[in-house]
Amino acid sequence: MFVRGLKRKCFDGEEDIEGTLAGIKAIPSYNLQRQSLLDMSLVKLQLCHMLVEPNLCRSVLIANTVRQIQEEMTQDGTWQMINTQSTGQASLDRLVSTDILCRSSREQAEGKHVPGYSAFSKDFEGDQAQDSSETMSTGSSVQAPRNLQSDVWEMENPQENKGNFQKSLDQIFETLENKSPNSVEDLFSEVDNSYYDLDTMLTGMMSNTKMGHCDGLETFSSPTTTTSNSNCKSDLNELDHIVEILVES
Amino acid sequence: LAGFGNLMHDVLWCFSQVKGTIDIGVTEADIISTVEFNHTGELLATGDKGGRVVIFQREQESKNQPHRRGEYNVYSTFQSHEPEFDYLKSLEIEEKINKIRWLPQQNAAYFLLSTNDKTVKLWKVSERDKRPEGYNLKDEDGRLRDPSMITMLRVPVLRPMDLMVEATPRRVFANAHTYHINSISVNSDYETYMSADDLRINLWNFEITNQSFNIVDIKPANMEELTEVITAAEFHPHHCNTFVYSSSKGTIRLCDMRTAALCDRHAKFFEEPEDPSNRSFFSEIISSISDVKFSHSGRYIMTRDYLTVKVWDLNMENRPIETYQVHDYLRSKLCSLYENDCIFDKFECVWNGSDSVIMTGSYNNFFRMFDRNTKRDVTLEASRENSKPRAILKPRKVCVGGKRRKDEISVDSLDFSKKILHTAWHPSENIIAVAATNNLYIFQDKVN
Numbered sequence: 013m014f015v016r017g018l019k020r021k022c023f024d025g026e027e028d029i030e031g032t033l034a035g036i037k038a039i040p041s042y043n044l045q046r047q048s049l050l051d052m053s054l055v056k057l058q059l060c061h062m063l064v065e066p067n068l069c070r071s072v073l074i075a076n077t078v079r080q081i082q083e084e085m086t087q088d089g090t091w092q093m094i095n096t097q098s099t100g101q102a103s104l105d106r107l108v109s110t111d112i113l114c115r116s117s118r119e120q121a122e123g124k125h126v127p128g129y130s131a132f133s134k135d136f137e138g139d140q141a142q143d144s145s146e147t148m149s150t151g152s153s154v155q156a157p158r159n160l161q162s163d164v165w166e167m168e169n170p171q172e173n174k175g176n177f178q179k180s181l182d183q184i185f186e187t188l189e190n191k192s193p194n195s196v197e198d199l200f201s202e203v204d205n206s207y208y209d210l211d212t213m214l215t216g217m218m219s220n221t222k223m224g225h226c227d228g229l230e231t232f233s234s235p236t237t238t239t240s241n242s243n244c245k246s247d248l249n250e251l252d253h254i255v256e257i258l259v260e261s
Numbered sequence: 262l263a264g265f266g267n268l269m270h271d272v273l274w275c276f277s278q279v280k281g282t283i284d285i286g287v288t289e290a291d292i293i294s295t296v297e298f299n300h301t302g303e304l305l306a307t308g309d310k311g312g313r314v315v316i317f318q319r320e321q322e323s324k325n326q327p328h329r330r331g332e333y334n335v336y337s338t339f340q341s342h343e344p345e346f347d348y349l350k351s352l353e354i355e356e357k358i359n360k361i362r363w364l365p366q367q368n369a370a371y372f373l374l375s376t377n378d379k380t381v382k383l384w385k386v387s388e389r390d391k392r393p394e395g396y397n398l399k400d401e402d403g404r405l406r407d408p409s410m411i412t413m414l415r416v417p418v419l420r421p422m423d424l425m426v427e428a429t430p431r432r433v434f435a436n437a438h439t440y441h442i443n444s445i446s447v448n449s450d451y452e453t454y455m456s457a458d459d460l461r462i463n464l465w466n467f468e469i470t471n472q473s474f475n476i477v478d479i480k481p482a483n484m485e486e487l488t489e490v491i492t493a494a495e496f497h498p499h500h501c502n503t504f505v506y507s508s509s510k511g512t513i514r515l516c517d518m519r520t521a522a523l524c525d526r527h528a529k530f531f532e533e534p535e536d537p538s539n540r541s542f543f544s545e546i547i548s549s550i551s552d553v554k555f556s557h558s559g560r561y562i563m564t565r566d567y568l569t570v571k572v573w574d575l576n577m578e579n580r581p582i583e584t585y586q587v588h589d590y591l592r593s594k595l596c597s598l599y600e601n602d603c604i605f606d607k608f609e610c611v612w613n614g615s616d617s618v619i620m621t622g623s624y625n626n627f628f629r630m631f632d633r634n635t636k637r638d639v640t641l642e643a644s645r646e647n648s649k650p651r652a653i654l655k656p657r658k659v660c661v662g663g664k665r666r667k668d669e670i671s672v673d674s675l676d677f678s679k680k681i682l683h684t685a686w687h688p689s690e691n692i693i694a695v696a697a698t699n700n701l702y703i704f705q706d707k708v709n
Contacts (some may be wrong), residue, residue, distance in 0.1 A: 049542060052600060065352045065378075068440055068459040069490045069509050070605045073546045076488055080542055 046081055053078045272691060273707040274654045276647055278332055280307075280317070281700035283645060293696035295683055299363040299371065302687040305333050305694055306373060307701055308358025312342040314375055314428075316386060330692075333703055337386050339428040342377040354379050360445050362454070372431070374454060378441040381456050383432035383467060391419040437463050437473045444494045450501040457494035457506060464518075476524050477506060477516065492607075493553045503528075505555070505562055511548030513564060513573065531562075531573050533580045543595040543604065551607035556616040557688075563619055565610040568592060570621050570631065585631045585638065588623045590661045590672045603677050614689045622681025625670065626697045627657055643681065643695045643702040653707060 040048075053074050281291065290311025297306050305317040318336035345354040356377055364372040370387035395417040399405050440458035447454045455464050455476070462477035477494075481487050490509045497503035502518045514527035535544065547567035554563045562573045564581075568589055571581035587608075591598060598604040603624075610621040622628045623640070631638045640657045647654055660669035683696040691706035 046542075049596070049599075056602075064355055065347075065350065065441070067605070069492060069549070070602075072487060072490050073509055073549060073605070076545055077542055080545075 046085070050078060050081045050085075053081070274641060274691075274693075274704045275707050276649065276652045276654065276702070277692070277705045278703040279645070279648055279700055280315075280333075280335075280703075287699045291699040293683060293699060293701060294357050294359060295361050296685040296694050296696050296701065297361045297363060297373075298685050298687050298694070299373075300365050300688060302689060302692065304336065304363070304371060305685070305703075306361045306363070307694075307696065308341065308361050308375055309699075310355075310357040312340055312344070312356030312358060312377065314339055314341045314358060314361065314373075314384070316371075330705060337426040337428050339384070341375045341382060341384065341430075342380065345379075359442060362445050362447050364447055365451060367451075374445050374447065376442050376445050376456065379435070379438055381434040381442070381445055381465070382430050383434075384428050385431045386426065386428045389425045389427060390421060390423075392422045393417045394420050432467065432470050434465055434470050434473070437465075443492060446494060446496045446504065448496045448501050449499055453501075455494060455496060455504060457491055459490040462491065462494055462504075462506060462524075474522070476518060476522070478523065478525065492550050495553055495555055498555050498557060498559045500559070505553055507550035507553040507564060509549040510545065511550055511566060513550065513553060513562065515575065529575070529578050531578045531581075533571070541595070543599060546599070546604055547595065552609040554610060554612060556612050557614065558616055561616065563610055563612060565608050565621055567604060567606075567608075570610050570619060572619070572633065583633060585619070585629075587621055587629055588627075588659070590659055594672065598677075601677065603680075606680055606682065608680075608682055609684065611684055611686045613686050613691070620684055620686060620693065622684055622695070624677050624680050625675040626679040626681060627659075628681045628684060628695055641704075643697040643700070651707070654704065 056074050057071060057078070281293075288311075290309060290313075292310045293307050294310055295306075295308040298304070299306070303319050305319075307315050307317075309315075314337075315335060316337045317333035319331040319333050322331050341358060342356040344356045346352075347354055354377065358375050358377060360374075360376050362374045364374070366372075370385050373384050373386070375382055375384060394401070395415050397406075397411060397414055397417075398408070434456070438456065438458045438461070440460050442456050442458045444457040445454060446457075453464055453466050455462055456473075457463075457477075460478065460480040461475055463473040464476045465473045477491070479489065479491060488510075492507050492509055494504060494506035497505075503515065504518070505513055505515045507513045511532065513531040515529035515531070516524035517528045518524060520526070520528065535548075550564045550566050552565040555561070556563065560575060561582075562575065564571050564573065565587075568591060569587060570585045572583040573581045595604060608622050610619060612619055617634055618630055618632050620628060620630045626643045627640050628643065629638060629640050640659070641654045642657050655668075658666075658669045659675070660666065660671050662672075665671050679697065681695055681697055685694045687693070693704050695702045695704065
């Protein structure tokens with residue numbers, strides 16, 4: 013467990029929004045940075061479905077990091093559903109400085125300040141006031157008011173959210189083992205559409221470039237637009253596809 | 262090893278040679294992915310991302326130029342692995358050479374093992390300096406002669422020709438690895454070798470290519486429970502029944518093949534207890550071991566994780582006997598190193614011939630040496646600027662905050678794209694080979 017020198021402040025109503033916003037203007041809190049690390053890790057896991065088989069060691073290490081964060085967030089009671097709307101492409105632009113996370117717990121207890129170096133942190137520099145209290149991490153502080161409200165709802169259903177998260181993590185591992193790179197779309201069923209299309213497009217590009225290797229036989233990984241959550245269903249789609257090819261030939 | 266001065270303060274390292282182009286844009290295929298001296302140090306092999314193997318041979322020392330202690334020149338170049346496509350998974354199999362290991366020389370030919378992610382190959386490298394002439398049934402161009410036109414018989418004779426070095430694949434060990442091969446190791450019996458991937462280790466006999474024994478399997482029944490992978494493996498240099506393998510959780514297991522066919526139960530388990538005050542979200546990632554090497558004596562093993570090199574005594578499992586900081590100034594930068602994936606870089610480490618000095622690479626084309634006896638260490642750089650013949654390498658220093666002295670470089674100025682992942686040390690002399698992206702540097706100690 014980390015020893016934190018910052019006060020934790022529970023979100024408990026609209027009257028605190030302003031105070032919360034003021035808190036946001038300070039250096040990114042530990043929770044915010046932890047959320048940012050979580051987002052970054054999930055993006056990394058998703059992006060590792062490339063032309064070549066993903067590096068299993070790297071994937072396992074990232075997944076373990078994600079689990080660690082999840083466990084700590086669960087223990088803290090600050091667990092909430094991953095805000096998948098903002099997790100896609102957008103989160104790469106909005107990654108906050110995650111220096112605090114690099115510090116050992118000892119350094120954190122001493123309250124050492126390490127200067128931030130991400131673009132985002134420019135907005136937060138300067139005020140190192142003691143009451144840069146932790147807000148409920150939102151993953152997307154720009155939309156703070158809206159997300160904070162939805163977070164309250166999510167806070168009341170920690171078990172369900174945990175289940176959803178575990179399912180996502182499990183899907184990640186299934187896809188690591190799964191033969192088809194297509195199942196990457198199963199990772200986030202609620203993912204923002206534009207990001208989803210980018211991913212499908214990439215998969216489509218991949219299968220197109222592989223045409224040359226396949227001596228006329230279509231690859232198994234032609235993109236589908238199913239948003240099915242289960243791998244079983246995508247396997248059936250593949251099976252249909254294979255049968256199609258066999259019948260045609 | 263007579264005349265082998267090991268002590269750091271006696272050794273001045275000098276530039277000897279550099280191989281590779283100076284182009285500003287580096288072709289991906291030319292990036293060196295493995296470096297290995299053979300058992301005598303006469304040959305030096307490199308493998309690259311394009312699947313090629315280049316072997317350098319040390320020239321005989323000449324009396325005319327005694328200060329030039331045997332330079333390495335290209336001896337043979339061949340395409341070891343080609344890119345492949347796995348149709349079932351719709352994924353490419355890279356041709357990148359992950360490891361090269363030499364077999365000890367037993368006749369005039371040289372043998373080495375080279376591997377990519379999936380397939381290990383045994384290559385024979387041999388010289389041809391004579392060729393037969395005077396066949397009866399074919400003429401000099403190789404065309405068949407009409408037997409009815411032959412009026413007399415002659416005995417073919419061997420005539421000298423220009424030296425030709427040819428490499429032929431003698432064995433191909435394929436289809437035994439579902440996951441990516443990270444290590445190969447030749448056993449001291451010279452009859453078997455092992456290949457290790459992320460989850461399994463297989464034992465091969467050199468003569469048999471269609472079968473291998475699985476000796477370690479850490480794949481969980483349910484892949485969702487996977488939390489640890491194998492990162493490196495090596496046979497003991499003298500005991501043919503003993504080997505070690507390292508994991509992504511910073512542990513090393515020593516196994517004895519005599520106890521069971523499947524060595525899932527280790528004979529020894531090496532792990533250092535975690536320092537709770539240093540714990541962060543990146544603790545596990547930086548504890549992942551990227552390389553494990555037995556000392557030549559067989560008494561110690563050395564491991565490399567992201568920030569340190571550790572030496573372990575085989576008789577003490579609960580902690581290493583020595584820990585050396587390679588680039589501890591990166592500890593506060595782990596977040597950005599995680600973001601740009603540098604935290605997953607796999608650095609190798611090597612022993613010198615007498616096990617008194619260890620070496621490993623870092624960023625900015627720096628590499629580090631640690632003298633185990635004097636506890637001194639030095640940071641050197643592989644760069645074109647220090648490439649004058651026999652120029653002495655100047656020690657480098659990274660400045661960690663505060664005032665930067667004239668020759669120091671600050672942490673934020675380090676070039677993380679210039680990483681020294683692969684190095685090799687001559688088995689008996691102070692000659693080292695350092696791979697810097699697409700260039701191979703050879704350094705020697707100054708001859709007095």
